[in-house]
Amino acid sequence: MRKKGPPSEIGRLAAPIAHLLDAAWQRMHWWVGLMALLYLLSGITIIKSDEVAVVLRWGKLVGATPALQAHGPGLMFALPRPVDRIVRVQVKRVREISVDTLTAGAGGPDEDDSSPSSESTLNPLTQGYALTGDQNIVHLAMVARYRVRDPAEWAFYGAKSEDALRVEVTAAMVRSLGEMGVDRVLSDGRKALIATATKRAQAGLDAAHAGLELSSLELTSLSPPTALAPNFDAVQSAFIEAETAKKLAQAYAEGTIPQAQAGADLTAQQARAAGISELAAAHGAAGAFLALDKEYRANAAVVRERLYRDAVERAIVGAATVRWVPPPMGGSYKGFRITLGSGDRASRAGSSSADEDEE
Amino acid sequence: MVEAVRMQRWLRGIAGSLALAAIVFYAMAVVVTEGQTALIMRFGRPVRAATNAGLHWKLPWPIDQASLLDMRRRVYETGHTEMLTRDKKNIIARTFVVWRIGDPLTFAQAIGSEGGAESKLDGLLTNAAIGTLGGHDLSALVSTNPADLQVDQIESELMSSTAQVAMRSYGVAIDQIRIERIALPEENVTAVFDQMRAERRQFAARFEAEGEREASRIRSEADLEAAKIRAKGAEEEARIRGETAAQVAKAYGDAHRTNPELYRFTRSLESLDRLVTGNTTLILRTDSEPFSLLQSK
Numbered sequence: 001m002r003k004k005g006p007p008s009e010i011g012r013l014a015a016p017i018a019h020l021l022d023a024a025w026q027r028m029h030w031w032v033g034l035m036a037l038l039y040l041l042s043g044i045t046i047i048k049s050d051e052v053a054v055v056l057r058w059g060k061l062v063g064a065t066p067a068l069q070a071h072g073p074g075l076m077f078a079l080p081r082p083v084d085r086i087v088r089v090q091v092k093r094v095r096e097i098s099v100d101t102l103t104a105g106a107g108g109p110d111e112d113d114s115s116p117s118s119e120s121t122l123n124p125l126t127q128g129y130a131l132t133g134d135q136n137i138v139h140l141a142m143v144a145r146y147r148v149r150d151p152a153e154w155a156f157y158g159a160k161s162e163d164a165l166r167v168e169v170t171a172a173m174v175r176s177l178g179e180m181g182v183d184r185v186l187s188d189g190r191k192a193l194i195a196t197a198t199k200r201a202q203a204g205l206d207a208a209h210a211g212l213e214l215s216s217l218e219l220t221s222l223s224p225p226t227a228l229a230p231n232f233d234a235v236q237s238a239f240i241e242a243e244t245a246k247k248l249a250q251a252y253a254e255g256t257i258p259q260a261q262a263g264a265d266l267t268a269q270q271a272r273a274a275g276i277s278e279l280a281a282a283h284g285a286a287g288a289f290l291a292l293d294k295e296y297r298a299n300a301a302v303v304r305e306r307l308y309r310d311a312v313e314r315a316i317v318g319a320a321t322v323r324w325v326p327p328p329m330g331g332s333y334k335g336f337r338i339t340l341g342s343g344d345r346a347s348r349a350g351s352s353s354a355d356e357d358e359e
Numbered sequence: 360m361v362e363a364v365r366m367q368r369w370l371r372g373i374a375g376s377l378a379l380a381a382i383v384f385y386a387m388a389v390v391v392t393e394g395q396t397a398l399i400m401r402f403g404r405p406v407r408a409a410t411n412a413g414l415h416w417k418l419p420w421p422i423d424q425a426s427l428l429d430m431r432r433r434v435y436e437t438g439h440t441e442m443l444t445r446d447k448k449n450i451i452a453r454t455f456v457v458w459r460i461g462d463p464l465t466f467a468q469a470i471g472s473e474g475g476a477e478s479k480l481d482g483l484l485t486n487a488a489i490g491t492l493g494g495h496d497l498s499a500l501v502s503t504n505p506a507d508l509q510v511d512q513i514e515s516e517l518m519s520s521t522a523q524v525a526m527r528s529y530g531v532a533i534d535q536i537r538i539e540r541i542a543l544p545e546e547n548v549t550a551v552f553d554q555m556r557a558e559r560r561q562f563a564a565r566f567e568a569e570g571e572r573e574a575s576r577i578r579s580e581a582d583l584e585a586a587k588i589r590a591k592g593a594e595e596e597a598r599i600r601g602e603t604a605a606q607v608a609k610a611y612g613d614a615h616r617t618n619p620e621l622y623r624f625t626r627s628l629e630s631l632d633r634l635v636t637g638n639t640t641l642i643l644r645t646d647s648e649p650f651s652l653l654q655s656k
Contacts, residue, residue, distance in 0.1 A: 029366065032370070056392060056393060056412070059413055060411070060413035085392075101539075121549050125439055131500075131541055132501065133502050133504075135497075135501060137543075155394075156431065158432060159432040167455040171540075175538070178500055179502070180503065204537065207457075208434075208535050209432060231560065231563075235559050238563035238570075242566045242570020245574040246573050249575070252578055252581060253578065253580065256584075257581055263588075263589060267592050267593065267595075267596045268592055271595070271596040272599050275603030275606075278607055279610065286611055286613065289625070293617050293618045296618065296621050308628070311632060314635070315641065318632075318637070319635050319636075319641040320638045320639055322641045322642075324642075325642055325644055327645065
């Protein structure tokens, strides 16, 4: 630009640099153009995989419906800064808060004096608790997991997530507990309780336009007041004892009936077996009789004689003692006395002939 | 050269007008982001509210000023308040409200700051709660009978008795009112504890009695069943024995009928066998056989 006067030594040395600067200055409009282009492109960003972005153009949301407003992961085109503003929201991240508004000793600002009064009463300001439907008192602690469902609502219009969740979850739980009896709450009703409370809390969050989704509600503790714990335990153990008594009785029944059945089966079986062998013996004897009869019909006298003699022989051999007496004189015994082995029981043989050798 | 000078001028012109435009823009434009409202004040007096998000215009600084209000919803919890239900029971209740600025101009005039709104809401809500709950029994809040419960109705009563006033007087829009907590005054808890204890004892006694009764029922039923089974077994045994006896009798009868005379004979021999045992004394005449055989020789 300033090419006046003779070139000095310094000027001569600096000439190439000056020339370069001059050339750059000559192409200033290019530089300006390039910078303008870079500025225009500065609105292009990348949205990460767990994020959703909404665009504010002059502060106003771009897109009419929540679906059109939210941009998923990937490359995103927007206008540069003062015009468009990109707000990123981590929609997939599940956050967690613990709600201890109904927890014993965690309901209010001064927790220190909770222990002395805990035996006979509860201070509603310092000790959290809820009433069940049958007006019993329970303490509980909850953990709520949630994530952002409507990014625009959550980012611009919803109440603070922690505030909204704490009050909605507490209100939902207080109301759901108020419908159930304490015994259901402490036993099999727990699941139903959580389900209704979750539903109610979600409805509340929707009504409060929090833009949040309650993904789970967990009861980390649920118990009657410590002062009453022994009484609740007593009921529990009475229940267990009753169940045990029933189980024992059932075991007894399960033992007794099959035992009786087995006994009955055994007697019948024994009777049957005895019957079979008796019958077999009868058939055998009948068969033998028939065979004997056949023989008898062929030769009655011989068979009869043999049988008779066999029997007499067996009798003589089998008897303990055999006495022989002479035949009576004149057909009867006079003063004949028999003494039986035992001695004390004596029987007199009268005038009749002895019967023992009757045929 | 001439061209370079022209270029220079052109660039200067552009830069100058851009700078001027920027200054004018920042002096006159109001960018209202979603969730905000711009309150435009002319010489310090609120004149209008730019509620829609987007670009709004105002006159430059000394005349107009814009202040931004946060329109997000907020949660406010009332204090724990002791109140009386219709059935004269003392309870301690706490409600919460989800609110937002509904009418920015009224809000700015009536309240000004956000903290101010909460103290106004507290009074409004507490009064509404005392009034509404005084018209319902405690069983409308906690009961195992679904027909008694009127929580929805109570909450909508609370809403209708506060929402209009809040909007008209304070420019506050109420989105939701709920009962957050129902508790009992400290002096009543002791009675509840006693009642709970009594109930527990009763339950324990009932479980015990039921357990015993059920157990003895099971036992006696089992005994009865076993007795029935045993009786049936005995009956079966008798039947089998009877049948066997009949069959045996028939078998003998069939055989003996062929020769009754032989039967009588063999039967008397058998009797002899049976009668003469190991402690029988036989007295035989010497003239009877076999002894007679010895004599005759």
